Amino acid sequence: VDCGVEELPNKDVFIGDSSKSCVRLMPRRPFSILTFPMSALGTKFRLDDEDDNELGTTTATQHQTISSKKSVPSIASILSRCTLVRSVIELWATGKTMDDCAQDATSLMSSSSPSSSRTKADREILLKRNFKPEQSWKMTVHTLGSRYTREEQNEMRLKFSALTFPGPVKMENPSNEFIIIREIELDQTGSPVYPRHGLNKVLIPENDARPPLAVYFGRILGGARNWRGGRMEKYSLKNRVYLGPTSMDSELSLIMTNLAQVKNTSFCFDPFVGTGSILLTCALRGAYCLGTDIDIRVLRGRSSDENIYSNFRQYDLPRPDLVRSDNAIYSRHYRGHKPLYDAIVTDPPYGIRAGARKSGSRLENPRPVEEEHRYDHIAQTKPYAVSDVMSDLLDVAARTLVMGGRLCYVIPSMTDFDEQVDLPRHECLKLVHVCYQPLQMELGRRIVAMEKIADYNESKRSDYMSKVWVNGPESADKVAKIRDRLLEAAKKKPG
Known part of the structure; x- marks a missing residue:
């Protein structure tokens, strides 16, 4: 705003x-x-959605909030879009x-x-x-x-x-x-x-x-x-049917959807969907949702009544599309196409409560998968460095976001983190917001929003990837070794 x-x-x-x-x-x-001034309501607030209903009404089509058909939106419609006000x-x-x-x-x-x-x-x-x-x-x-x-x-x-x-x-x-x-x-x-x-x-x-x-x-x-x-109580995690150890709380998810400018008819993508907590808040904004994850068990859920779809049914929201895929090799999973997503909103795995994984065999010389098993074969996985997670995420965003589309993600950080040099960058993406949330004395996390400002050039991919970390290995290590650094800090505490 x-x-x-x-x-x-x-x-x-x-x-x-x-x-x-x-x-x-x-x-x-x-x-x-x-x-x-009151006069600013019609001129300063960005009005995108068509309906003027409170967030959280009973039907899925009524979750859009601020009306573009009114010269001055109501305070109720503005508040329904806000989270921290x-x-x-x-x-x-x-x-x-x-x-x-x-x-x-x-x-x-x-x-x-x-x-x-x-x-x-x-x-x-x-x-x-x-x-x-x-x-x-x-x-x-x-x-x-x-x-x-x-x-x-x-x-x-x-x-x-x-x-x-x-x-x-x-x-x-x-x-x-x-x-x-x-x-x-x-x-x-x-x-x-x-x-x-x-x-x-x-x-x-x-x-x-x-x-x-x-x-x-x-x-x-x-x-x-x-x-x-x-309102926060209604969407609280403790009321959800299906949860996991890394489910994003509803308040932070709603903040992320605002930073990503998710609105009615937006096409939103979460490449690390997990239990779908972020996609659910995107759906509350009226967005069409696609989520992917490498862990088929999380996508399937615990039972037919306890899975990602259960949470969406709970709030009478349209089902999201879910695909098992590996963001490290996104371009191998999907055909080349024009930019598709209006927003990518995600909480990447950074190895504190759940380690990141990518496709790869644990053997030095793996056997090729036989043709008759390719249809339902699930590849083995191996550890996925957090620095590579972030590099690949920005690369996928630069490729697949529409012009002006936004990437919003969470990144862990400790007290020595410098936003100017330690955040990953990409030539096609402009940094627009960084919001810091302290968690412990040593640890915090930053909610980062980036906007696509240039078309992706496939021939420059190597150059893009080499410039993701401003200070190279030093910046990447601050994110990649976050778990080890936390354990080391815990050992130094008295008692």
Whole structure:
């Protein structure tokens, strides 16, 4: 999403140059606030799919989300496509204290006391859109990183009593939900730097007296407190019929489909499909899905009721096409054809929980397969170096993606990993996104998205492959020996 940026009124809370980024960052803030004008909804958000239904409705054809037929998409349709967005709030007022914020909100309501940052026309639009006598409402208090009693929260609400909303109060499913957000300084784990209560739940007066970083007041346009958790729970791995040790969790899979720009009618390919967890989220986006794997046992599943197709039936999604094949020799499995895939979304085997394999005999001089056995013969496999896995993956993507199509994959990394030189590259693919997820002190993984920008030239294949790793063996070894390096790091730990 390309956000149009507006400064929040309380500018001193944030740091950074608004001309360079739409993310307003602050020290020790474990989250980001994106701000944009309402007019940006129709011009800045990329609208690709035809339907405007929530992700996760009952029929397979209704999993598409953001409508291209509407000049301004609904907040619900945008949220249905987002994975990490907690909520969308129409900001009405802000201040350094609760009293300042309440005063700013009150000035918004008063045409005789215009706010310095809003015109009379702005206020009239807000009032016309939001205030209808019959509409019910409630006011929620959200205190980030602190606990307040119900009585203390009611005292905060009373500061906004001058707003005098005309409709009836309704605590469940109101027409309008207003929210007061009190922000304090949090560390990177989301815990308060200056906790209001100690371990014994006793109030710490000096911390309680500290002023908030900012107080916000607004109307929730989409994303009630439990909306995201409920959706993630629906697609959680623990609810799946068929799982394996390397099944990708639903949240990360949905993020990958967004980075790969998977949409309705996309043709998606996963060359290391495993139990199909990534393909399933592609299907939730309305894509046609093809998955391949070298392990026939994973493709067949445990039984007729416990396999990849079972998961797709569980969510009423079209069956994917599954083929046993070896990505190391992709061109030998399939006829030469024009670029085919809109997106390749995959989690390659990097040898931590499941080692990579490719076709090959364990014997020095293997016997040729007799003609009568070729139809159902399953070749032996041998270890497949992770560096070769990544080289072959980029080569297949450069060959088979349509122009502008995207490859999105996961790659493991340790603390000495340098994105500038240690990520695999290809002349036909442009790096567009790298997202880091820490897993342990030494280990993390990066979600990488690349876009095809040039046609593949078969005569240059050797040259392509020689340039995959910028620093040659040094870069490749950081990925290829990830398991050995983890074991070595574990031995050095005390105890």
